[in-house]
Amino acid sequence: MKKLLLLTFILGIFFNAHAQFPGGFGGGPKKSAVTGRITATILDSLTKKPIDYATVSLINVKDNKSVNGGVTDEKGKLSLQNVSPNSYKLMIGFMGYKTKSVLVTTTPSKPDNNMGTIYISSSENTLADVQVQGTKAIIENKIDRMVYNAEADGTNAGGDATDVMRKVPMLSVDPTGNIQLRGGAVRVLINGKPSGTMASSVADALKMIPAEQIKTVEVITSPSAKYDAEGSGGIINIITKKSNAQGVSGSVNAAAGTRQNNGSFNLTAKTGRLSVNTSLGTNLAYAQKSQTEFITNTTYLDGTTNNISQSGFSKWSRNGYNGSVGLDYDFNAYNNISTTAKFNSFSNGGPSETNYIINNVAASNIGDMDMTFRNLDWNVDYRKTSKKEGEEFSVSAQLSSGRTPTSFSNLLTSAAFPSGLQTISNNNGKNNEYTFQTDYTYPFNKKTTLEVGAKAILRDIQSQFDNTAQDFEYNQNVGAAYGVISFDLTKKLKFKGGVRAEYTRIDFNTQSSGIQKNDYLNLFPSAIISQNLKGGATIKLSYNRRVQRPSQSYLNPFRNESDQFNIMQGNPQLNPELSDNLELGYNTFIKGSIINASIFYRRTVGVIENSISPITENGVNKTLTSYINVGTAPVYGFNVFASYNLKPKWTLMTNFSGNTYSVTNNETNVNTGTFFNFNWFVRSAYGFGKGYNFELFNVITSKRRTYQGVTDPFYIYGGSFKKEILKKKGSIGLGVLNPFTKDLHIKTVNNAVNQRGTIYQSQNIYYPLRNYTINFSYTFGKLKFTEKKKIKNDDVKQDQQQGGGMGGGVQQ
Structure with missing residues (x-):
């Protein structure tokens, strides 16, 4: 009932706004005032190559005044929107070329006019010795x-x-x-x-x-x-990339490699004001042997010492596909409706074998795991604009439905029980999410813009364990409203600031604790001041407050026993993280180079991290990994990005970032001390001409810390080679990743201390990272890429671990 009331309320806002502004907000045209588009492709008259970034002005023939304008894209394509029926002339200009004038007419019955190909010629005094080429900044x-x-x-x-x-x-x-x-x-x-x-x-x-x-x-x-x-x-x-061209257009991409294959197909059909988009993608990863060595030492736990060591491998396959179907219709130049259905399915798992030494007693285990994720997203979006440039009103709704059947099985054998001890665990997760959103943008003038909006997210997460009665149900409802204003303080000094209010209501039910409820209201201010400096440089200072709500994988108490001596489980008692962020950034261009540097400070309260603790089952000490709010983390950091064109076709690029790590909690006596983490990326790309491109790159990281442990550093390196074919509509390429290193060795050590004693845990994983690929891509039809505004939910902390968490419902 509450969902129906909320939908009625939001639709009421829309129809009320529409009634107040029948011709479009802020003085837009009446419904009968039809406007259209003028499109064209600008090419060099001699080379027949596209002229990108050519300047085009639309001049009214009657009064010789400019009423519209734009620049061509990298394919020489031009699209002028919101053109009223009339007689015009297109004025086309570009450095090193003669200015060209072309007459064009649109009528109420035919508001759209495709001018086709227009050729412009080089100036006589520069034809022989000047070559001008527009380059879009990376x-x-x-x-x-x-x-x-x-x-x-x-x-x-x-x-x-x-x-x-x-x-x-x-x-x-x-x-x-x-x-x-x-x-x-x-x-x-x-x-x-x-x-x-x-x-x-x-x-x-x-x-x-x-x-x-x-x-x-x-x-x-x-x-x-x-x-x-x-x-x-x-x-x-x-x-x-999305197509918005008349007719049919699309692309095909495929790659085959030593570790995985992937492919995709995209197709767009457009006629008049209706367009249909569809896509299909797949990823097929071969069954991979991941060698692992895992050692757990438990010392002075309840006065005893317990040692478990294990080594083995898993042979997992990772297969999935996704697709989408979308419809987009322009009633006229000011009213648009679109709908998209996206679906995906992904499976991850396979057999594993592990050998154990448990207090000098040998044992072995044969396991199997199957984690499946299936999800459907369906959204409907309505957008209304007006003659006032930048004004926009929108209403959006989205349904997201996910299913996550998960199963684990283990057969443990030793001299004590030669016939084996078998454990089987299953979980059926469901996740339904309903989202409603409305936004309005009003530009008072070219320098001042106001943005306001409201949003509601209704989540229902269910998880059933081992075919029993409902074990876990979690409901989370979020209501939000915001206001943002941006304006120019001076010609070079700009400001953008606002505040967002979010109210969250939670109730969940577990068999052990019964029904529990929680609700909270948060205000999230944000502000940015940006100053334009000489030579195209800018400097900016920003502040914002953020939240991280734990997602389903963090909350679901389902026990993941794929490794029965190292169990994982969610914690429904988690509180959200709250962080305050302050950043100072600088950007400049110096003789073909780009430099972007920033320093920042972030203070996060209630940091969520995984936590290892001891449990004892059947007389055997095991480890249980869950999630807790560790404490407060102040972070100081910086980032430096630089790109330099050593030669016109040779680009060098690097990015170096670093930040401190420390967590404190006076109530639990947590004090990790302060550590420094960094990430360094280096890249060299060279274009040989005639469609040949070559690239080398390298990634180096430092150690990564948590409040209980540390993960060793690693490095990744690779290269690629590409050749354009089929008149630049296709390409074929080769790629390689870590060619001289078969496996990537990652070592993690954890030390956990609590009232029962101390746990020392060392884990060594060898990822099969080396990969060789050959790839092919081809595009057909006339492509013009545009984006449509869609609904967006970005309010929950996501599981960043491989495989998506611990076997619960789909995370949202």
Whole structure:
């Protein structure tokens, strides 16, 4: 009932606003006023190559005044929106070329006019000795984010999203594909909204996105109050390529390697104002043998000493697919409705064999694991704009439904029980989420803009253990409202600030504790001041407050006994993390180089980390890993990114980031001391001409700390080679990762001290990382990439561990 009331309330807001502004907010046109688009492709008259970044003005023939304008993209394509029916002339200009004028007319019956191909010629005095080529910057710096233009980087072909993420400033990617942003937790969005695939496992989801599908990656270290307040480190928003061209267009990508295969297919059909988009992707990872050596020593535990050592291997396969179907319709230039259904399925698991020495007694175990994630996201979005540039009203709704059947089995044998002891554990998880959102943006003038909005998220998580009665049910409802204003203090000094209020209500039920409830209200202010300096440099100072609500994998008390001597379990009593962030950043361009540097301070209260504690079952001491609110963590850090064109076709790039780690809690006597973590990325890319591109890269990390332990450093290196074929519509390439190192050795040591005694745990894992791939991509049709505004939930702390957590429902 409450969901129906909430939906009625939000739709009431929309219809009331629509009634008050029948012609579009702020003086937009009446419904009968039809506007359209003018499109064209600008090419060099001699080479027939596209002219990117050519300037185009739309001039009214009657009064000779400019009414619209724009620049061409990297394919020479131009699209002018919101054009009223009339007679115009296009004025096309570009450095080194003659200015060209072309007459164009639109009518109420045919508001859209595709001018086709327009050729411009070089100026006579520069034809012989001047070659002008527009180049889109790979890195762009904006007031609240840094943008990596992946489509402008020719070396990305053939890889996946993990390979792209390694090149993005400020990000660090571990061997399994998990991401951190400046040492903090991060929320990953796709096209501004959460993905069911990301919710299950960030690392696996990135492997299923071909690099060719990515347009840009936005790193938002200072999110405004418009965003959900989740993510202590910030937000990563992956923008994918989408087609908005008349006719049919699409792309095919495929890669085959020694460790995994992946492929994708995208197709768009557009006629008039209706477009249909569909995509399908798959990732098939071979069964991999992961050698492990695991040692646990328990000393002075209840006055006794217990030792367990184990070594073995697992042979897991990782297979998944995802797809989407979307419809998009423009009623006219000011009203748009779209809907998209996205589905994904991913399975992870396989057999394992482990040998134990338990207090000098030998034992062996044969295990099997199957973790499956299935999710459906369905959203409907309505957007209304007006003649007033930048004004926009939107209403969005989304349903997300996930299922996660999980099973573990173990058969333990030794001299004491030669026939074996078998344990079987099953969990059926369900996760339903309903989201409603409305936003309104109003520009008072070119210098001042107001943004307001409201949002509601209703979550229902259920988990049933071993075919028994309902064991765990968790309901979380979040209501939010925000206001953001941005304006220019001076010609060079800009300000953007606001506040977001979020009310959270929680109730959950477990068999051991019964029904428990909790609710809290938080205010999240944010502010950014940016100053433009001489030579195109900028400096900015920002502050924001963030929250990390624990996701389902952190909360679900289901016992993951895939390793029956080292058990994992969620904690439904967790409180959210709250962090305050302060950042000072500087960006400049010096003779073909880009330098971006920042320092930051982050203070997080209620830090959530995994915690190891001893348990005793059947006379055997074991370890239980769960999650707790450890304490308070003050973090000081910095990031330096630099890119330099040594030659026009040779680019050197590096990113170095570091931050302190320390946690204190006076109530539990936790004081880790202060440590320093760093991540260093180096890259060299060279274009030989005629479509040949070559790249080398290297990633080096320091040790990683937790309040109980430390993980050793690691390094990753690789290279790629790509050749454009089929008149630049296709490419073929080769890639290699860690060619001289078969396995990546990761060692983690934990020391846990409590009232029962001390636990020492040492874990050595050898990841089979070396990989050789061959890849192919091909695009067909006329492609023009645009994005539509979508609903986005980014308010929960995600499990950053490989495999997506501990066998519960889909994480959201």
